[in-house]
């Protein structure tokens with residue numbers, strides 16, 4: 001059996017598992033749902049949910065790749081082709097010729113948005129989706145209506161679509177401006193993050209002080225450093241490089257370490273309680289005495305597991321390693337079995 005093609009450093013979630021990522025619900029308002037065109041458009045248009053349901057629907061199988069390293073292949077989505085929605089009956093675009101970018105805006109507390117170049121969007125042929133896996137979209141997955149943009153990391157697919165805004169200049173979306181997510185978002189090129197904006201001097205100073213509390217240190221380079229007893233409570237360390245780093249007794253409670261590189265790090269007695277460890281790589285790390293309870297582990301890895309199921313670079317885990325069963329359930333089956341075979345202290349609750 002040949003394994004399905006996956007973009008670099010992605011792993012398949014277990015069958016039927018669909019993690020909820022980011023916001024979990026739209027904002028609560030009583031106004032009926034409408035999807036509105038805005039910005040550089042020739043006409044005002046808005047569609048109620050009934051209007052959308054009455055338009056021609058297309059079913060499409062689309063591979064989903066989350067930036068936190070989990071993928072689900074061939075998910076079934078059904079909805080209206082974006083290209084058709086923004087074209088009138090005579091085949092004329094509803095947007096003006098100067099429109100170059102499209103910003104999708106959500107009905108959510110933070111008016112979450114994400115944007116794409118119009119050209120690229122038309123090539124990718126996304127769906128304004130109303131259904132997934134043969135059922136109406138669940139609320140937590142963007143119901144009643146969300147975008148599904150194939151060929152991009154899933155953060156380009158907005159949940160709870162409310163406004164489609166045509167722009168002459170790009171407007172960075174929420175994750176792209178708040179979390180350093182790459183605006184290109186091509187999973188085949190691994191466009192996950194922009195480079196760290198932290199200067200080398202600032203990084204060196206923080207490392208000397210071993211105090212990262214609540215700081216935004218996206219993409220910090222600390223590989224091979226001596227950082228025992230680091231205080232990193234609530235620090236934002238997405239995509240940070242801690243390979244081979246000594247982090248004995250480090251305090252990462254509540255920190256965001258999504259996609260962090262912790263390969264071969266010394267993490268003995270480190271505290272990760274409630275941390276975001278989605279997509280983090282712990283291969284060959286020493287996790288004896290570490291506390292991973294209530295951490296979010298979607299897409300995290302604790303070993304390099306090849307397509308034949310062989311485990312390499314397994315993290316050191318023993319009875320002194322603490323974790324909760326619910327956290328482990330978020331791992332891929334291969335990673336979970338690997339973790340569970342290491343006899344950690346698993347709190348079943």
Ligand SMILES: Nc1nc2c(c(=O)[nH]1)N[C@H]1C(S)=C(S)[C@@H](COP(=O)(O)O)O[C@H]1N2
Nearest residue numbers: 020021022023106112141154155157158159
């Ligand atoms: N409105 C809104 N849309 C969003 C997000 C969000 O936080 N808010 N997160 C994005 C991210 S990062 C991902 S991976 C997908 C997750 O969709 P899911 O929760 O249905 O898996 O939604 C994207 N769309």
Ligand SMILES: [Mo]
Nearest residue numbers: 021066067155
């Ligand atoms: Mo994501």
